[in-house]
Amino acid sequence: xxxxxxxxxxxxxxxxxxxxxxxxxxxxxxxxxxxxxxxxxxxxxxxxxxxxxxxxxxxxxxxxxxxxxxxxxxxxxxxxxxxxxxxxxxxxxxxxxxxxxxxxxxxxxxxxxxxxxxxxxxxxxxxxxxxxxxxxxxxxxxxxxxxxxxxxxxxxxxxxxxxxxxxxxxxxxxxxxxxxxxxxxxxxxxxxxxxxxxxxxxxxxxxxxxxxxxxxxxxxxxxxxxxxxxxxxxxxxxxxxxxxxxxxxxxxxxxxxxxxxxxxxxxxxxxxxxxxxxxxxxxxxxxxxxxxxxxxxxxxxxxxxxxxxxxxxxxxxxxxxxxxxxxxxxxxxxxxxxxxxxxxxxxxxxxxxxxxxxxxxxxxxxxxxxxxxxxxxxxxxxxxxxxxxxxxxxxxxxxxxxxxxxxxxxxxxxxxxxxxxxxxxxxxxxxxxxxxxxxxxxxxxxxxxxxxxxxxxxxxxxxxxxxx
Numbered sequence: 001x002x003x004x005x006x007x008x009x010x011x012x013x014x015x016x017x018x019x020x021x022x023x024x025x026x027x028x029x030x031x032x033x034x035x036x037x038x039x040x041x042x043x044x045x046x047x048x049x050x051x052x053x054x055x056x057x058x059x060x061x062x063x064x065x066x067x068x069x070x071x072x073x074x075x076x077x078x079x080x081x082x083x084x085x086x087x088x089x090x091x092x093x094x095x096x097x098x099x100x101x102x103x104x105x106x107x108x109x110x111x112x113x114x115x116x117x118x119x120x121x122x123x124x125x126x127x128x129x130x131x132x133x134x135x136x137x138x139x140x141x142x143x144x145x146x147x148x149x150x151x152x153x154x155x156x157x158x159x160x161x162x163x164x165x166x167x168x169x170x171x172x173x174x175x176x177x178x179x180x181x182x183x184x185x186x187x188x189x190x191x192x193x194x195x196x197x198x199x200x201x202x203x204x205x206x207x208x209x210x211x212x213x214x215x216x217x218x219x220x221x222x223x224x225x226x227x228x229x230x231x232x233x234x235x236x237x238x239x240x241x242x243x244x245x246x247x248x249x250x251x252x253x254x255x256x257x258x259x260x261x262x263x264x265x266x267x268x269x270x271x272x273x274x275x276x277x278x279x280x281x282x283x284x285x286x287x288x289x290x291x292x293x294x295x296x297x298x299x300x301x302x303x304x305x306x307x308x309x310x311x312x313x314x315x316x317x318x319x320x321x322x323x324x325x326x327x328x329x330x331x332x333x334x335x336x337x338x339x340x341x342x343x344x345x346x347x348x349x350x351x352x353x354x355x356x357x358x359x360x361x362x363x364x365x366x367x368x369x370x371x372x373x374x375x376x377x378x379x380x381x382x383x384x385x386x387x388x389x390x391x392x393x394x395x396x397x398x399x400x401x402x403x404x405x406x407x408x409x410x411x412x413x414x415x416x417x418x419x420x421x422x423x424x425x426x427x428x429x430x431x432x433x434x435x436x437x438x439x440x441x442x443x444x445x446x447x448x449x450x451x452x453x454x455x456x457x458x459x460x461x462x463x464x465x466x467x468x
Contacts, residue, residue: 029212030241030275039099041078043069045087052085054109059116062092073097077148082106082156090116091179094143094151102156102195110140110160110181110201114168117179123208125236125259125267125297127355129177131169131202131228136176139183139206146187157196158182165201166226178202178228185209193217200229204249208235209269215242224284226250231281233257236269236297247281254279255290256299258326261359264296265325271297276304282311289333293319293352295365296326304333315344315377318367319351322389325363330444331370338377344404345372345384347394347417367394369444377404383426388416398436398443399424 043065046052050061065080072078077097084105090113094100102108111117117137122128129136140160143149160181168174181197183206184190190210196219197204204220207213215232222229231247234240235257247253258264258271281288288309291299309315315338318328338344347367367388377383383404388394397419404411406426414429420436420443421428436443 029214029239029273030243030277039072039079039097040076041069041072042081043078044081044083046083050087052083052087052106054086054088054107056088057090057111057116058087059090059092059111062089066092066095066098069098070095082108082153089140091118091138091140091142094141094146094149094184096147096149098148099150099152100141102153102158104154104156106153106156108140108156108158110162112161112164119176122177125264125269126294127260127263130260131177132174134176137179137201139180141182143184143187146184146190148189149184149187150191150193151182151195152191152193153195155194155196157198159198160200160204162199162201162222162226162229169227180204180206182206183208188212190214195219196221198222199226202228203230203233203255205232206235207237207240210234210237211239213237213240215240216244218245220245220247220249220253222249224248224250230255234271234274235259235294236264236267236271237274238270238272240271240274242275242279243277245279245281247279249281249283251283251286252290253281253283253288255287255292256302257292257294258297258299260294260355261296261323261325261363263355264294265363267297269297271299272301274302276302278306280308282309283313284311285313287314287317287346288312289316291318291328291331293321293324293348295320295328296324296363298326299328300330302331304331305335307333307336309336309341310339312338312341313343314346315341316372317346317348318370319348320365320367321350321352321354322365322392323354323359323361323363324352324365325360327366327368328370329366329368332373332444333371334373334375336372336375338375338380338404340379341377342381343385344375344377344380344382345386347386347388347397349387349389349394349416364389364392369396369398369442370394371398371400371443372402373398373400375402375404380404380406382406382408382413383411384414384429386412386414386417386429386432390416392416393418395419396442396444397432399428399432400436400443402428
């Protein structure tokens with residue numbers, strides 16, 4: 001009888017999926033719209049001498065157009081319209097109350113000359129460039145201390161032409177950290193929508209020290225194997241919504257970050273109140289959704305739902321390291337479908353590197369209240385690789401209604417973790433086999449989840465009491 005219970009629990013859990021609707025509380029950030037795209041003033045990039053032949057360098061045209069539009073920031077803002085064509089450019093900087101609109105057939109091309117990407121200071125929460133000591137190349141589209149910025153279009157394209165950067169990185173020919181496609185710093189009210197991003201030299205979209213960020217209906221593509229071409233990396237940012245995106249890149253599809261070792265701890269700018277939903281894609285060399293590894297400022301209050309992950313190395317991962325400090329807590333991941341994934345759920349406690357030798361090896365990360373719920377997977381090699389730190393157990397890892405078709409035996413590999421599970425197949429590892437308490441808030445978020453657990457526990461107990 002005991003051996004048959006897990007299967008029955010799974011069947012009951014599947015039956016419950018249609019009975020329960022999960023609503024994310026506080027997701028008003030996802031209600032932001034691009035209605036602000038209708039600005040009272042608009043100019044075309046061609047009015048400033050730009051030529052869309054894919055050969056002419058248009059950096060000055062973009063800079064001059066934005067300088068001109070600065071006079072309208074207190075008059076309702078303005079729009080810079082980019083028509084169909086191939087507009088080669090180096091880095092340019094946005095202003096507040098601006099809409100950058102790419103028409104159908106419009107392609108902004110990043111220059112292949114590194115001199116067209118200026119050097120800027122390292123992020124204070126990183127202390128140095130992420131790849132090399134010192135500064136870093138400015139992103140193709142850059143902004144600092146802005147309000148009300150919209151980057152959108154009729155599915156226009158921003159192509160970083162990153163292959164030259166990938167070669168320079170692989171061959172150790174760089175003096176500074178590679179640039180992003182879009183980086184906005186210390187900005188509020190950011191919308192990025194209805195565009196395609198291709199071949200970023202480094203991470204594609206990087207909001208850092210930002211709030212009220214809404215990224216939706218974007219496609220982000222980079223070849224498998226292209227180094228560090230993350231899709232979207234919200235970094236030390238709050239009130240972020242990422243939804244309805246297709247991402248296929250060389251590394252993480254979405255990675256939540258908050259600073260690097262002692263610099264992130266000192267800067268103390270967490271990432272929180274982040275909502276990720278309806279994301280489709282895959283990555284053969286990394287994770288679909290990642291927390292870290294740079295998480296020293298803390299990550300909390302993250303809700304992820306509606307993922308379709310395929311042909312990937314890892315489904316969802318937490319990445320950290322002694323010396324990171326910081327915390328990852330109150331994370332809720334649900335409604336996930338995986339196909340052909342090597343490791344469905346991963347928690348790495350020895351991942352990444354340090355910016356220098358000044359980190360505190362005793363600064364241990366705090367991992368607590370991480371819930372995985374309503375997940376299915378086919379052709380999964382390993383259900384979970386969950387590794388905490390000796391003397392620093394990762395706490396309250398919760399699995400609910402999780403069903404994977406797994407190749408490896410044993411299907412779970414766990415150490416230095418503590419948590420709970422219900423309706424899990426194959427049966428979870430020993431440290432997680434305790435039933436989720438029905439009267440506790442250890443599995444986050446607690447209110448609706450607790451009422452659902454009452455029903456699940458009642459049905460499981462009823463099965464156990466059935467005569468055989």
